[in-house]
Amino acid sequence: xxxxxxxxxxxxxxxxxxxxxxxxxxxxxxxxxxxxxxxxxxxxxxxxxxxxxxxxxxxxxxxxxxxxxxxxxxxxxxxxxxxxxxxxxxxxxxxxxxxxxxxxxxxxxxxxxxxxxxxxxxxxxxxxxxxxxxxxxxxxxxxxxxxxxxxxxxxxxxxxxxxxxxxxxxxxxxxxxxxxxxxxxxxxxxxxxxxxxxxxxxxxxxxxxxxxxxxxxxxxxxxxxxxxxxxxxxxxxxxxxxxxxxxxxxxxxxxxxxxxxxxxxxxxxxxxxxxxxxxxx
Ligand SMILES: NC(=O)c1ccc[n+]([C@@H]2O[C@H](COP(=O)([O-])OP(=O)(O)OC[C@H]3O[C@@H](n4cnc5c(N)ncnc54)[C@H](OP(=O)(O)O)[C@@H]3O)[C@@H](O)[C@H]2O)c1
Numbered sequence: 001x002x003x004x005x006x007x008x009x010x011x012x013x014x015x016x017x018x019x020x021x022x023x024x025x026x027x028x029x030x031x032x033x034x035x036x037x038x039x040x041x042x043x044x045x046x047x048x049x050x051x052x053x054x055x056x057x058x059x060x061x062x063x064x065x066x067x068x069x070x071x072x073x074x075x076x077x078x079x080x081x082x083x084x085x086x087x088x089x090x091x092x093x094x095x096x097x098x099x100x101x102x103x104x105x106x107x108x109x110x111x112x113x114x115x116x117x118x119x120x121x122x123x124x125x126x127x128x129x130x131x132x133x134x135x136x137x138x139x140x141x142x143x144x145x146x147x148x149x150x151x152x153x154x155x156x157x158x159x160x161x162x163x164x165x166x167x168x169x170x171x172x173x174x175x176x177x178x179x180x181x182x183x184x185x186x187x188x189x190x191x192x193x194x195x196x197x198x199x200x201x202x203x204x205x206x207x208x209x210x211x212x213x214x215x216x217x218x219x220x221x222x223x224x225x226x227x228x229x230x231x232x233x234x235x236x237x238x239x240x241x242x243x244x245x246x247x248x249x250x251x252x253x254x255x256x257x258x259x260x261x262x263x264x265x266x267x268x269x270x271x272x273x274x275x276x277x278x279x280x281x
Contacts, residue, residue, distance in 0.1 A: 010062025018163035053080035067107030092248035118177040153188035
């Protein structure tokens, strides 16, 4: 019998584009979906969702940045006969109280947990790849990363491990249902240490500068970000600085529990990424 396709939302994003080839190498059919993918999927256009869900066995969900739509999406998935959901959330999603930060993730988790389908939630810490594919890349090129991240160490996780876990869970029916996996790297390091490792590998100075959250918000707005978005990002770092009391600054063994091997080190990420030249000016 031909296996049912796995629907991967956020197919062009940092996790989706890593999960898709892993599923295809296992010989599984994949429906890669996002606004700009071959299969068009838009969180703001529910009229197109049923066609995207038709015949699908499992879904990898990268939730939208606003609370709400995942509830309707899960109802449509149930009606379409989908059997399993794997949701990308974030480490500590249940420790952020009423903060605006993470409302999207908490809401998506609620929608998935309330479903009748087999579900698994992945909660990674900050990605290693934020340093070359996302917000920290431009500051590293400029030679200085300015953040209100404090001295609290962060157990950065490699996206290759997040993708390995997601692909394993998506392809192991009945083994990870009802589980919430907190995914970390093998050790926590401060942003200053992370910058130092990247600087050493690149052979040029890259420094870390600690600022207050208000100063960081002002910096982001001067760089052109809207006031609300800037506040939102700064709030994420305020949450991170509470990581010692909330537990999100510590490592877990949940990558190893799913994969049967240790997570990749930050140093491994650094040598691989330095070789691509992405940090060269
Ligand atoms: N960065 C971190 O350290 C970190 C840590 C833990 C959790 N997270 C969570 O990771 C999630 C982001 O996942 P990611 O990094 O894999 O994605 P990403 O790299 O941020 O890319 C976003 C993906 O979503 C798609 N997309 C954007 N708007 C859409 C819309 N309206 N409808 C449908 N698809 C849309 C984009 O493709 P198109 O443009 O083609 O639509 C793209 O594929 C966030 O929820 C974040 O909270 C991040």
